[in-house]
Amino acid sequence: MVEAVAVDLASTLREAVTGSVRFNEPLDTLSRWRIGGRAAAIVEPSSATEAAAVLRVMAERPEPIVVIGETSNMLFDSRGFDGVLMRVGPRMSEWSIEGRRVHAEAGASIPELVRATAEAGLSGIIHAAGVPGTLGGLVLMNGGTQRKGIGEQVVRTLIANERGELHAVRHDDLGFAYRTSNLQGQTAAILEVELELVPGEPAALIVDIDAILAERAAKFPFDLPNCGSTFLSNPAMYSIVGAPGRAIEEAGLKSVRRGGAQISEKHANFIVNLGGATDNDVLWLIALVRTTVQARTGFTMDCEVRHLSPDGRMRPAHEVADERWPDLRSSEG
Numbered sequence: 650m651v652e653a654v655a656v657d658l659a660s661t662l663r664e665a666v667t668g669s670v671r672f673n674e675p676l677d678t679l680s681r682w683r684i685g686g687r688a689a690a691i692v693e694p695s696s697a698t699e700a701a702a703v704l705r706v707m708a709e710r711p712e713p714i715v716v717i718g719e720t721s722n723m724l725f726d727s728r729g730f731d732g733v734l735m736r737v738g739p740r741m742s743e744w745s746i747e748g749r750r751v752h753a754e755a756g757a758s759i760p761e762l763v764r765a766t767a768e769a770g771l772s773g774i775i776h777a778a779g780v781p782g783t784l785g786g787l788v789l790m791n792g793g794t795q796r797k798g799i800g801e802q803v804v805r806t807l808i809a810n811e812r813g814e815l816h817a818v819r820h821d822d823l824g825f826a827y828r829t830s831n832l833q834g835q836t837a838a839i840l841e842v843e844l845e846l847v848p849g850e851p852a853a854l855i856v857d858i859d860a861i862l863a864e865r866a867a868k869f870p871f872d873l874p875n876c877g878s879t880f881l882s883n884p885a886m887y888s889i890v891g892a893p894g895r896a897i898e899e900a901g902l903k904s905v906r907r908g909g910a911q912i913s914e915k916h917a918n919f920i921v922n923l924g925g926a927t928d929n930d931v932l933w934l935i936a937l938v939r940t941t942v943q944a945r946t947g948f949t950m951d952c953e954v955r956h957l958s959p960d961g962r963m964r965p966a967h968e969v970a971d972e973r974w975p976d977l978r979s980s981e982g
């Protein structure tokens with residue numbers, strides 16, 4: 650946890666943005682999972698130009714910078730983050746629709762965008778109904794449902810690289826694959842996104858959205874803080890063992906608790922925060938699930954959720970779980 654932030658970092662960030670700059674901020678109240686220590690600083694740019702300026706000034710500084718959206722796919726470390734979180738969120742959330750094209754800032758809310766495009770008679774991202782978060786986060790993760798990903802609809806994006814240089818990057822250069830893009834593992838910020846959708850009938854699209862939302866509400870534990878599906882579905886495993894939730898349930902791990910974290914009673918691929926959970930609690934459950942399912946089925950499940958270390962390393966959470974509990978793997982695997 651960071652107790653004090655250098656005065657020069659404060660003035661550097663305040664010069665770069667007109668939006669909000671806050672220091673020594675708690676992450677448990679910000680994060681979807683309600684887990685995390687404190688971040689040295691959180692900055693919310695109001696435009697692509699401001700976001701690029703933040704990256705430019707941070708390229709000259711020792712503190713790490715990490716871009717976040719709504720944190721619906723992130724696990725913060727309970728020790729905190731000794732750097733700057735740049736939130737591309739509500740202050741960068743405008744969009745416009747022209748014909749079949751949607752031009753959106755990356756902080757646009759996915760649930761709002763899905764509904765607005767349906768009302769405008771456009772189909773193509775209806776599969777993302779019920780997925781929380783921002784457009785930028787969804788593009789980075791190539792998220793969606795029904796094995797579809799938003800990447801199919803992305804025509805181009807506006808990106809600032811780690812030096813704060815703005816570039817338009819076209820679909821073919823974004824490296825979309827199942828639940829990933831080649832922007833993962835970079836400091837780059839997705840700032841704007843252009844989507845190409847297909848015509849549909851608004852009333853029918855709204856009916857589809859409402860049906861998806863009702864189905865998800867019945868299946869998923871929305872009453873407790875969580876980060877959606879913890880483990881990725883692996884096609885080879887799916888065809889033999891089934892979805893991760895089923896494999897975890899059949900391993901007898903549903904409802905297992907560690908500290909304040911629990912493998913959900915409602916859906917075993919969700920880990921919920923019953924109150925006061927730490928990242929260690931969640932990561933231990935992840936290590937337990939991986940070890941047990943691997944021993945039973947021969948398949949190793951990887952995480953979709955990403956963990957942020959105090960030093961700024963952002964990695965799939967299973968990599969951190971394996972690092973913290975290597976013995977759990979070797980003794981039970």
Ligand SMILES: Cc1cc2nc3c(=O)[nH]c(=O)nc-3n(C[C@H](O)[C@H](O)[C@H](O)COP(=O)(O)OP(=O)(O)OC[C@H]3O[C@@H](n4cnc5c(N)ncnc54)[C@H](O)[C@@H]3O)c2cc1C
Binds near residue numbers: 723755756840877963
């Ligand atoms: C209840 C629940 C259900 C979910 N269901 C689904 C589902 O069905 N399908 C699915 O695919 N996902 C699902 N998710 C996961 C999550 O909603 C998506 O991955 C979402 O798109 C993440 O967006 P975010 O803004 O919250 O990103 P964050 O969680 O803030 O960030 C995720 C990653 O994206 C990076 N990032 C975020 N914004 C930017 C940006 N502008 N530029 C560069 N990098 C950025 C972060 O650094 C991080 O690596 C679910 C999550 C929850 C909590």
